[in-house]
Structure formats: C-alpha cells, structure tokens
Amino acid sequence: MRGVDGESGAQLVTSTDVRDWDPGDGRISTPGIARAPGRPAAGPVGPALPALARDRAPSPVDWSEVVEHFREGLVVCDARGVVRHVSPVAERLLPEVVADAPLAAAGLPQLSAGGEFTHHGRRLRTRLVPLSGGRCCWYVEDVTESVTRADALLAERARSAFLAVVGEKLGNPLHPDRAAAAVVRLAVPTLAEVAVLVLAPRSGRARWWRATRADDEGHTVDSGVLAAVDLPAAIGEGLAGAEPHAVDWLVEQAAEAGWLPGLAAADVTARVVPLPGRDAPAGVLLVARRATRWYEPADVDLVRAFAARAGAALTTALLYRDQAEVADTLQASLLPVEPAEAAGVQWGTAYRPAQAGLRIGGDFYGSHRLADGGSVFFLGDVSGKGVEAAVFTGQLRQCLQALHRVESQPARLLKLLNDALLETTQAHGQGRFATIVLGVVRPHRDGGLTLTMAGGGHLPPLVLRGCGTVEPVPLSGMLIGVVPDPRIGEVTVRLAPGETCLLYSDGVTEARGGRRGDEQFGTDRLVTALTDCHRMPAPALAERVEQVTCDWLAHGDHDDIAVLVLRAAGPGTRAARHLHAVPETRETRP
Amino acid sequence: MTAATTEAGPAAVFPAYLHCLQEADEYAAIEVARGLLDAGVPAERVLLDLVAPAQAEVGERWARNEWSVAQEHAATHISERVVAAVAGYADPRPTRGRVVVACMDGEWHALPPRLVAEVLRLRGWQVTFLGASVPAAHLVSYLHRHDAHAVALACALPMRLPHAHRMIEACRRSDVPIVVGGRGFGPDGRWARRLGVAWAPDAPSAADLVADERSLRRTPAAQLSHLVDDEYAGLVRRRGELIDGALADVRDRMPASRDYTPAQLDSTVSDLGYILDFLAAALYVDDGTLFTDFVAWMAGILTSRGVPAAALPMTLGHYATVLRDHPRAARFLAQARATVTPAGAG
Numbered sequence: 001m002r003g004v005d006g007e008s009g010a011q012l013v014t015s016t017d018v019r020d021w022d023p024g025d026g027r028i029s030t031p032g033i034a035r036a037p038g039r040p041a042a043g044p045v046g047p048a049l050p051a052l053a054r055d056r057a058p059s060p061v062d063w064s065e066v067v068e069h070f071r072e073g074l075v076v077c078d079a080r081g082v083v084r085h086v087s088p089v090a091e092r093l094l095p096e097v098v099a100d101a102p103l104a105a106a107g108l109p110q111l112s113a114g115g116e117f118t119h120h121g122r123r124l125r126t127r128l129v130p131l132s133g134g135r136c137c138w139y140v141e142d143v144t145e146s147v148t149r150a151d152a153l154l155a156e157r158a159r160s161a162f163l164a165v166v167g168e169k170l171g172n173p174l175h176p177d178r179a180a181a182a183v184v185r186l187a188v189p190t191l192a193e194v195a196v197l198v199l200a201p202r203s204g205r206a207r208w209w210r211a212t213r214a215d216d217e218g219h220t221v222d223s224g225v226l227a228a229v230d231l232p233a234a235i236g237e238g239l240a241g242a243e244p245h246a247v248d249w250l251v252e253q254a255a256e257a258g259w260l261p262g263l264a265a266a267d268v269t270a271r272v273v274p275l276p277g278r279d280a281p282a283g284v285l286l287v288a289r290r291a292t293r294w295y296e297p298a299d300v301d302l303v304r305a306f307a308a309r310a311g312a313a314l315t316t317a318l319l320y321r322d323q324a325e326v327a328d329t330l331q332a333s334l335l336p337v338e339p340a341e342a343a344g345v346q347w348g349t350a351y352r353p354a355q356a357g358l359r360i361g362g363d364f365y366g367s368h369r370l371a372d373g374g375s376v377f378f379l380g381d382v383s384g385k386g387v388e389a390a391v392f393t394g395q396l397r398q399c400l401q402a403l404h405r406v407e408s409q410p411a412r413l414l415k416l417l418n419d420a421l422l423e424t425t426q427a428h429g430q431g432r433f434a435t436i437v438l439g440v441v442r443p444h445r446d447g448g449l450t451l452t453m454a455g456g457g458h459l460p461p462l463v464l465r466g467c468g469t470v471e472p473v474p475l476s477g478m479l480i481g482v483v484p485d486p487r488i489g490e491v492t493v494r495l496a497p498g499e500t501c502l503l504y505s506d507g508v509t510e511a512r513g514g515r516r517g518d519e520q521f522g523t524d525r526l527v528t529a530l531t532d533c534h535r536m537p538a539p540a541l542a543e544r545v546e547q548v549t550c551d552w553l554a555h556g557d558h559d560d561i562a563v564l565v566l567r568a569a570g571p572g573t574r575a576a577r578h579l580h581a582v583p584e585t586r587e588t589r590p
Numbered sequence: 591m592t593a594a595t596t597e598a599g600p601a602a603v604f605p606a607y608l609h610c611l612q613e614a615d616e617y618a619a620i621e622v623a624r625g626l627l628d629a630g631v632p633a634e635r636v637l638l639d640l641v642a643p644a645q646a647e648v649g650e651r652w653a654r655n656e657w658s659v660a661q662e663h664a665a666t667h668i669s670e671r672v673v674a675a676v677a678g679y680a681d682p683r684p685t686r687g688r689v690v691v692a693c694m695d696g697e698w699h700a701l702p703p704r705l706v707a708e709v710l711r712l713r714g715w716q717v718t719f720l721g722a723s724v725p726a727a728h729l730v731s732y733l734h735r736h737d738a739h740a741v742a743l744a745c746a747l748p749m750r751l752p753h754a755h756r757m758i759e760a761c762r763r764s765d766v767p768i769v770v771g772g773r774g775f776g777p778d779g780r781w782a783r784r785l786g787v788a789w790a791p792d793a794p795s796a797a798d799l800v801a802d803e804r805s806l807r808r809t810p811a812a813q814l815s816h817l818v819d820d821e822y823a824g825l826v827r828r829r830g831e832l833i834d835g836a837l838a839d840v841r842d843r844m845p846a847s848r849d850y851t852p853a854q855l856d857s858t859v860s861d862l863g864y865i866l867d868f869l870a871a872a873l874y875v876d877d878g879t880l881f882t883d884f885v886a887w888m889a890g891i892l893t894s895r896g897v898p899a900a901a902l903p904m905t906l907g908h909y910a911t912v913l914r915d916h917p918r919a920a921r922f923l924a925q926a927r928a929t930v931t932p933a934g935a936g
Contacts, residue, residue, distance in 0.1 A: 172763040173734060174764060175733060175735070175736070175738075175764070176737075178737055178764065178765045320734060321735070324734060355727075515830050515863075516830040516834075524852065525852075528852075532660055533660040534660075535660060535661070536660050536663055537664060539667055540664050540666065541663075544660075544663050550696065550698075
C-alpha cells in the first residue's frame with residue numbers, strides 16, 4: 001500500500017547508496033584505509049596500519065613510468081604537508097596542486113575531508129595512505145563514468161519499480177472514479193508535486209482529479225467538474241491527442257486556472273500527456289513540479305509509460321461500468337420481488353443465488369394481492385442455473401402475474417401456468433421445466449390464516465404449530481412445463497394465530513456439508529433446526545433457515561437457496577400503524 | 591408506562607426494553623425507543639446505549655443457556671426493527687460520500703454493523719448496508735458499480751479471520767479503504783493489526799476513522815510471515831479427517847456418546863469442527879490467546895448445556911497427539927488444555 005501513499009519504493013533508494021560500493025574488480029585494494037578516508041593528512045597514524053614494506057631488491061623497472069599509467073593519480077606529501085610529487089593524472093584532475101607547495105595552499109577542503117567529491121565537473125574518489133617517515137600519499141581516481149552508470153541503472157530500476165507498482169494498483173478493475181483518483185495519487189510524488197487528470201468531456205463537461213503533495217508522507221486529492229470551454233488550451237490539445245511542447249506557456253495556463261497550489265508559476269516545470277483510450281484519449285494528465293527537478297527525456301518517457309497504463313485502466317473501468325449498468329438493470333428485473341403487504345400475514349424471505357457475484361438464479365418466489373383480500377403466493381425452482389435459469393423465472397413470474405387475474409383457484413391456476421409454459425418451451429424447442437408450490441392465503445377474523453396450496457413437484461412446505469412441533473404438509477404433484485395435463489396435488493392448511501408455514505427450495509435440503517463436505521443437509525436437520533422456533537417472527541425464521549444452511553455448507557459451493565415464510569400475524573396486530581413508519585433500509589441482499 | 595420511564599434516558603428503560611425482547615414484542619420495543627426519541631434523547635444514544643447493550647445481554651443469556659437460539663433470533667430481529675424505526679425517526683439527509691457496511695462472508699451477527707451503519711448515516715454519510723454474510727464476490731461487484739469512500743466490515747467470531755483477510759484483500763484490490771470492527775479482531779484490535787487493516791473499537795470511532803481518509807490509508811503491512819510453515823493450510827486440508835478421528839476418540843472414551851441422537855451427533859461434529867476452525871484462525875494470526883480464549887468460552891457453553899467437563903480437555907489432548915508434527919498448533923493446544931483441565935486431573 002505504500003505506493004498509494006506516495007512513497008513508491010522508487011524514491012527510497014538513491015544512487016548515493018551504491019557509490020561507496022567496492023566495484024569488486026580489485027581497484028580498491030586496501031579497503032581498511034579506503035573506508036576511513038577522513039583522517040587529516042598530518043594526523044597520527046595508528047600501529048594498525050603499518051606502512052607498506054619496501055621492495056626487497058632494487059628492480060630495473062622504472063617505477064615512476066609505471067605509476068604514471070595508473071588510473072589513479074598520486075599526490076605525495078612529506079611530513080610537513082608539502083607536496084613532493086604530483087603524477088600526471090593527479091595534475092589533470094587536481095590542477096590546483098603543485099609540487100613543492102603545501103597541499104593546504106591548493107585550496108581543496110574537500111580533499112582533506114577525503115571520500116568523494118565533485119571537482120571541475122568530474123566525480124573524484126580519493127583515499128589517503130600513510131607512508132614511511134611521516135609522509136603520505138593521496139590516491140585520486142576519476143569515477144565520473146561508473147557513478148553515472150550506477151545512477152542510470154538505479155534510476156532505471158526505480159522507474160521499473162514505479163511502473164510495477166502502478167501496474168499492480170491499476171491492474172484490477174476499479175470503479176471509474178476510484179481509477180481516476182488512483183491515477184493522480186500514484187503520480188505524486190514520483191512524477192510530480194501536483195498531478196491533474198482531466199477526463200475527456202462528456203456532454204460539454206469535463207471531470208478532473210488532482211493530487212497535491214501535502215508534506216513528506218501524504219498528499220491530498222480533490223476533484224471537480226469544469227465546462228469543456230473553460231479548459232486551458234493545452235489541455236484541449238492533449239484531449240485531441242497532441243502532446244504540447246511549449247512548456248512555459250503550459251505552466252502559465254495551468255497556474256492561471258488555479259491548478260498548481262503551492263507552486264510559484266515562475267519556478268515550475270510541467271508536462272501534459274494524453275491518456276490513450278479506445279479511439280480518442282480517455283483524458284489528459286498534467287504533471288508539474290519545481291524547476292529544480294526538470295523533466296529530462298527519461299522522465300518524460302516515464303510519464304508517457306505511466307499515462308499508457310493509466311489510460312488502459314480508465315478505459316477498462318468505463319467499459320466495465322457501462323456493462324455493469326446494463327447487467328444491473330437486467331438483474332434487477334429478474335430478482336424476486338418482496339411479497340406485497342397483506343392483511344394478517346407476516347412475510348419472511350431469504351434468497352441466496354449460487355453465483356454470488358451474479359445475484360440472480362433459478363429460484364423464485366413472490367405474491368400478488370387478490371381483490372377479495374387474500375393473496376396468491378408461490379415459491380419454485382426452475383431447471384438449470386445462472387442467467388438462463390433466471391430469465392426463465394422471469395417469464396414464469398410474468399405468466400403468473402397475468403394469469404392470477406383470471407384464475408385464483410391454486411390447482412387450476414397451476415394448470416394454466418403449465419399450459420402457458422409448455423407452449424413457450426415447445427416454441428423455443430428447449431426442455432425447460434419448473435417445480436413450484438402455489439397457494440392462496442386468506443385471513444380470518446381471529447387472526448388465523450387459511451392456506452390452499454397446489455403442488456407442482458416441489459418439496460412440501462413445513463408448518464410450525466403453536467406447540468413448537470414441525471409438520472410437513474402432505475402435498476404432491478408433477479413437474480410443471482413437461483406434460484400437457486400433469487397431476488397436481490392440492491391441500492388446505494389452517495394456521496392459528498402465531499403459526500407459520502415455510503416454503504423452501506432444494507438448495508436448503510440438498511446443501512452439501514458436514515464432516516467431509518459431501519453430506520446433504522436433509523429434511524430431518526431442517527425440521528430439527530425449526531423445532532421450537534414457532535415464536536420467531538417470519539423474517540427471523542427465514543434468515544435462520546438461510547443461516548443454518550450456510551453454516552452447514554461452510555463456504556462450500558451451493559445451489560440457489562430460496563425461502564418464503566408466512567406467519568399468521570394474529571389479531572389486533574399493530575402492523576398498519578407502525579410498519580409504515582419503518583422504512584426498509586436494507587438496500588440490497590446478496 | 592413508556593411516558594413514565596423515558597424521562598431518565600436509555601438506562602432507565604433498559605429493563606422494560608429487555609422484557610419486550612424476551613416477549614418478542616416488536617411493537618412495544620419500538621415504542622420504548624420512540625419514547626426516548628420523543629423525550630429528546632439523540633438517536634445515536636438510543637442506538638448505542640439501549641439497543642447495543644440489550645443485544646449484548648441477549649448474547650449473554652444465550653451463552654448461559656437461559657434463552658434458546660429461537661429466542662435469540664427473535665430478539666435480534668426485533669432489535670433490527672427498532673434500529674430501522676430509530677433511523678426512520680431521525681431521517682438524516684446524506685451530505686457526504688458513500689460508505690458500504692457489510693458482514694464478512696459466513697458472519698451472521700448483523701446487528702453490530704447495522705448500528706455502525708446507522709451511526710454513519712446519522713453523521714451524514716450515504717450508507718449502503720449489505721447485510722449478513724456477504725459473499726466477497728458480491729461485495730466486490732458492488733464496489734465496481736458504486737464508488738465508495740470506504741468499506742466497513744464486521745467480524746464477530748475470530749474463527750472467520752482467514753476469510754476476513756481474503757475479503758479485505760479483495761476490497762484492497764478495488765482500491766477502497768477499509769475499516770474493520772467487531773469482537774472477531776480481538777478486544778484491542780490486535781488481529782486487525784496482524785492482518786494490516788484499520789480497526790475501530792466501536793461505532794463512533796469507526797465514524798471518526800471513516801472521516802479521516804489519510805489515517806484509513808495509513809495502515810501498516812500485514813505480519814503473516816509465520817504462514818510459511820504451512821501449519822494453517824495443512825490443518826484446513828485435514829479438517830474432515832481430523833474431525834473423524836476426534837469423533838472416534840470421543841466414542842471410545844465416552845461410551846454414552848454412542849447413544850447420541852442424530853441432532854446431538856451433528857452438534858458434537860460441529861463443536862469438533864469449531865475447535866479446529868478456531869485453532870486454524872489462531873495459527874493464521876499466530877496468537878495462542880485466540881484459541882485459549884475460545885476454549886475457555888466453549889467450556890462455559892458446554893458446562894451450561896450439561897456436557898461433562900472432561901470432554902473438552904480430552905478432545906484437545908487428542909488433537910495435540912494427532913497434530914504433534916505441527917509445533918505451533920501443538921503448543922496452542924497444550925496452552926488451552928492447561929486452562930480448562932481441572933486441578934489434579936488431566
């Protein structure tokens with residue numbers, strides 16, 4: 001998460017960290033001395049650093065000639081600090097140092113400090129080696145090139161690391177607004193102190209996001225909307241796909257638009273790059289920072305590479321959002337509708353489709369009010385899973401919506417439904433069928449309910465009696481949508497006030513879980529879970545069935561789960577007075 | 591009755607309210623809450639000083655076996671209706687961004703996050719409450735469709751922590767800041783820190799944290815390097831086999847268990863499973879106290895339901911023997927066993 005906070009790893013390692021590395025090729029032969037170069041030239045030398053031994057026998061080789069070709073220059077001083085010898089290399093690197101003058105007179109305070117310093121545009125590395133007789137020798141090496149190479153390597157490594165973080169952050173599908181905010185946040189501080197993203201205008205208005213470096217560890221992100229005509233000309237050019245190069249002009253425009261808080265226009269360098277989209281740019285990114293960190297060609301390349309990734313992320317996000325909107329609308333029309341409020345009935349429902357991300361499935365339930373004060377209610381399950389099954393449940397619910405107006409006797413209504421489905425499935429040449437329990441509930445003056453139910457091959461409902469026992473309702477019948485004249489069972493159940501009837505789909509009883517995850521939940525366990533639950537309100541009971549089923553599944557895969565509960569609310573319920581005042585705040589259920 | 595008791599505030603009506611929960615009287619409970627609101631008690635105080643402590647008491651009564659599961663569920667349902675009524679009464683207008691509140695997958699204790707949702711709503715956020723046991727896929731697809739300023743996730747049981755972590759990671763990938771809460775993260779949020787996620791001890795702190803995006807995003811990295819020892823993954827893989835073994839052990843050593851009804855057998859199996867799930871969670875966050883606390887709690891539950899006190903240490907001992915090649919698991923089991931073994935026994 002550090003990258004989001006603006007501390008991408010790229011910033012944390014700098015080239016100075018590696019400059020002291022031993023190059024590993026033997027050029028620094030006495031690391032003990034090289035690592036402690038800070039001693040003053042005339043300082044005492046401890047016994048731990050004995051002077052190098054002389055050659056045992058004089059050699060015919062002219063050493064001074066050999067030494068002249070060393071990559072390191074030599075400056076030899078005597079015990080009083082007077083320069084006695086300067087090699088040609090040292091002469092070139094340190095022209096101020098002359099023989100027979102005190103070294104101090106050369107005016108090189110960096111030299112007495114030792115280590116590395118920049119001199120006449122070259123990077124020099126020095127080390128001091130004590131010689132016999134109080135003399136000493138400065139070795140001076142020009143390391144400009146290797147330091148440049150190390151810097152370039154590190155900068156390249158930092159750029160790759162930065163782009164890797166960007167790829168990771170923007171690689172996941174995001175909400176478009178999140179993606180836009182992430183783009184500007186990632187750009188600061190690596191690319192800019194202020195980053196502004198302007199999205200391509202939609203109907204004359206352009207949305208923008210801006211990240212500003214706040215202090216050492218954070219940044220602030222804000223956003224807003226601008227009329228497309230008010231956009232600075234450079235941004236307009238960028239949105240047309242061009243990359244403006246007149247940088248001063250750009251800074252002026254951006255500063256004028258008030259986009260660069262905390263940066264003085266005179267002291268700013270800025271760049272604008274388009275973010276590639278599907279056909280036209282998805283937007284434009286403006287990056288600005290203090291002129292002390294000019295945008296070098298490599299920096300501009302990095303900004304472009306960043307823009308390419310940001311553009312792809314924004315395009316994906318917009319595409320995803322558009323498709324999600326379509327899918328959402330279609331899904332909403334296929335979700336079960338909560339039962340309509342009915343006198344004397346307390347409804348409870350639970351719905352958990354097999355594919356959680358999809359939120360729709362092949363189970364369905366619902367109710368329609370009848371003119372006589374009763375209600376038609378139903379719960380069923382169509383063959384198949386996923387979108388296709390959900391579409392079929394939609395057709396089925398629409399059939400019932402129309403048919404209940406002409407027929408409210410459950411068995412006859414179910415027969416009509418069967419005929420309608422048979423016609424549809426034969427027309428489409430596909431064998432779709434459904435199981436369903438369809439009933440009519442009518443309230444009584446005493447607060448009880450009468451339920452007349454017809455069975456279309458579905459699991460028989462359960463009734464929770466006032467004494468706490470659970471009874472299955474003897475209801476049989478054949479599948480709907482398969483044969484022209486199916487056998488349909490019918491049964492009438494009387495619920496006393498406070499008693500409950502529960503309809504459920506096979507996703508409950510066929511849930512696989514238990515010790516090995518392969519045992520079916522089964523009707524017995526369901527009955528046990530419901531025993532003594534007769535006092536529970538209907539919504540709580542529906543949720544209990546959902547919960548015990550999901551606990552049994554223990555995160556395993558499952559079929560669609562649907563539960564519909566009707567409870568005889570009892571006499572003198574104060575539902576009418578209170579429930580209108582209670583908004584249903586639960587917006588969506590998985 | 592309500593008029594007489596509301597003068598003094600939530601504490602005074604607490605017994606009356608609890609009685610409504612006990613009687614499963616939804617409308618009387620709502621009336622108690624409305625009485626407080628009418629008397630000028632702020633909605634946030636009604637939620638946090640009446641509904642929340644009453645719900646905690648409901649949990650206690652279930653743990654002491656004074657209330658059945660059915661009673662607990664009914665009371666929870668009524669609390670939810672009261673929360674909805676209080677929220678409807680206050681009816682705040684959203685002035686700030688969207689916050690999504692949800693229970694972790696598998697987590698059914700929806701009331702505490704619901705209270706957080708309402709407190710956020712009262713503070714001007716546009717809140718979407720996704721309810722109990724929200725599958726990660728559903729949450730993530732919701733976040734893709736609706737830009738959220740933050741997500742608040744609840745976890746009441748530490749045994750869900752590994753799943754919670756997966757869900758947190760899924761939200762992270764959507765680049766939405768997360769705040770978590772609930773007892774599942776430990777009394778001081780220590781397991782939230784282990785998972786590298788911002789934690790709030792209660793609803794008002796959660797609201798404060800959501801309002802401070804920079805501290806929400808400034809979370810330390812997760813500390814889960816101990817997972818390389820594969821003990822957690824191994825335990826999860828062997829879960830079914832371990833339960834089978836433990837069940838056989840129970841049958842061997844406690845002959846009475848051979849005559850269990852199917853329902854008793856199921857609850858024994860699920861208890862044996864809970865022990866493993868909590869042990870797995872303790873391995874996941876590498877904290878033996880998670881497991882020890884659970885075992886102490888379970889000992890209380892089992893005692894209140896008439897299960898012999900020796901049963902739990904016996905099963906812990908069995909698991910310790912079978913898992914002797916898992917050093918961390920064996921250590922956690924031994925520590926927990928020591929706390930529930932009666933002096934002189936074991």
